[in-house]
Amino acid sequence: MKNLKVLPLAIIGTVIGAVISVILIVTRTLPMQASEQAANIDYLYIFFLAFSGIIFGIVTLFLLVGVYRFRARPNDQREGKNVHGNTGLEILWTAIPFVIVVACVIGGWYVLAKDDVYAAGEKSGQKIHIIGYQFGWKFDYMNEEIALKEEAELVVPVGQPIAFELTSNDVMHAFWVPDWRFQMSTLPTQTNYASVTPSKIGTFDVVCAYLCGVGHTGMNSAVEGSIIPQVRVVSQADFDKWVAERKAALAQEAEQADQTTTAEAA
Template sequence: MKSLSVLTLSIIGTVAGAVLGVLLIVLTTLPEQASVQATDIDYLYDAFLLFSGIIFGIVVLVLLVAVVRFRARPNDDRDGSNLHGITWLEVVWTVIPFILVALVAFFSWNILNNGNVTGAAEKSGQRVHITAFQYGWKYTYLNEDIAIKDSPDLVVPVNVPIAFDITTLDVMHSFWVPAWRMQMGATPAQTNYTSITPNKIGEYDIVCAFLCGTGHTQMNSAVDGGLVTKVRVVSQADFDAWVAETKAKAAAA
């Protein structure tokens, strides 16, 4: 035991932690990926899982070894040594976590910022306003050519960047499409913005991620008896047809 230096322990901890991290990555099942941003965000998630696994491995191993090696033996009533401050050690345990957290912040910023396609979405003209309320969502297509108001259904074309803004009529809600890895809070008296590029045709669940009242579960399209429909990602042709059909219905009414 005496021959185990902190360095040796750290190396063993790193390897054990990395194994744990990889195991967690393999065992974790994330929802299906249906947006360009989802791939990057999952990559970030896996990287952090590995990273956290390694730190967990080192900390737990050093802790366990310290507990065993420096425990008080029977009949040992001596006081511990009277230490006050070890400057180099304090500098080390401040600087290392600072660097680690700064790295995490940098990588997160890099990926989340790349995922911000608001500029592209504004150019593509696909802007959808989401209104959250107790208990449901309404969608208004702000694109002048489309101009659909208060649709209960969210239908979007595939491979087109879409800019969303979101408000609420009452309390806080949070619009979440797990398959897009996109979640945006609806905050009273405030408009929040986000954007996403759906890249897979299909129907995906919409979930309200804030507990917003007794009907909260009804804002989840995966729940039986839910009041909301799934988001439909369709081809451009199907989207144009849906727009024409919805407008014809509105005109007839």
């Protein structure tokens, strides 16, 4: 049986994979980058995509060439050659993935650890408690002591780290703002901490990234008919104004509720 010319095939596979990666990277349709963390997350994505494309190229080429070269000819009923193993090959196919996985871990750790601005957000910025429920989000502004009603929109100031504490009232959800490249699970039994620094003023879609029940599709502000509002990023001045308005509205509501109870009691 003729052997495969391994090295030339590996080189051709790498080239094909690299071309596939470049096509995917150039034609990729990633959402806009609306946070300071988004660019690094995208670099990480490109890094993973390049590795995956090259491995895909090599594996697929070996597979196709192998199937073609070692196919059974018509009327060839012989048993195939019994191969026990190849120590060199086994060391190679353990070592290469090990190096790739370690490189991916280092890349991921570097980007995600660098982007952990939770402490900064906690110190100087806004601290917001996000509560997921079937099927929506509720936001408590811990610095401002405002708890918004269910289905109220999340409003945040631009250009400063926002610290999020995330929990769930029922099942698992995941709060995802694709334009921020921000996603964090909201779980019923624990609090997750995460942060983001919005860098663009505007409104951005909010998506629940876990299949959380029959109303899951509605937990996506991009879906028509969804009751989930988009996230609104505003200037610091507009944010301060919004906070003052919310506080005034809440105070008025509390006063009205007080009056109703007094009237009922009387």
